[in-house]
Amino acid sequence: MQCSRRFFAYRRDRYGNPLPDEPPALETPEFALASELASTMAEAGAVVVCPCISHGEREIARRLYKTSAAMIVLRNKGFAPLYKPEGALFDHCAERSLLMLAPAAWPFMPGRKDMTRDDACALNRIAQAIAGDGAAEINYHGMAPADIDRLVREAVAGR
Numbered sequence: 326m327q328c329s330r331r332f333f334a335y336r337r338d339r340y341g342n343p344l345p346d347e348p349p350a351l352e353t354p355e356f357a358l359a360s361e362l363a364s365t366m367a368e369a370g371a372v373v374v375c376p377c378i379s380h381g382e383r384e385i386a387r388r389l390y391k392t393s394a395a396m397i398v399l400r401n402k403g404f405a406p407l408y409k410p411e412g413a414l415f416d417h418c419a420e421r422s423l424l425m426l427a428p429a430a431w432p433f434m435p436g437r438k439d440m441t442r443d444d445a446c447a448l449n450r451i452a453q454a455i456a457g458d459g460a461a462e463i464n465y466h467g468m469a470p471a472d473i474d475r476l477v478r479e480a481v482a483g484r
Contacts, residue, residue: 326363326375326385327449332356333381343380345387360385367394374456375399376448378440390417397424397455399448401440403433428480447476 334351335343363373363385376399377383389396390413404427410418417423428451431444450473 326373328359328381330379356381374452376452378445393422395422400427401444402438403427403431405433443476446473447480450477
């Protein structure tokens with residue numbers, strides 16, 4: 326599942342933090358189509374694979390969590406030793422409806438890790454590989470496939 330950041334935006338507080346419980350500031354027809362497609366595929370039994378990079382992808386994932394759809398979610402940082410998801414994520418993992426993955430070479434980083442373009446491209450390519458050929462068409466905006474695959478190899482094998 327892919328949804329460009331252009332297609333969705335949360336309302337924000339005075340500090341710039343997203344307000345996900347508020348109605349979105351921007352929800353385009355492209356977002357509605359991506360959301361509907363993911364929902365329809367999940368209802369038909371497909372496993373939705375998502376790197377949850379954009380706010381739109383995260384919002385669609387939240388909506389799918391409410392339906393207990395089967396999902397594989399990729400993270401841009403590793404997991405702490407003995408990591409255990411909390412709250413709803415724990416429940417979804419326990420119900421076997423959620424698998425959380427991170428590239429092996431990206432070690433755990435406490436706190437927030439900013440998403441770089443290279444990280445986003447690598448995660449999108451990994452998601453595309455997991456989903457299988459033809460499952461998603463991703464536009465890497467000028468990056469050559471060989472460069473994308475190099476980023477992925479570095480992410481999974483070590484830098």
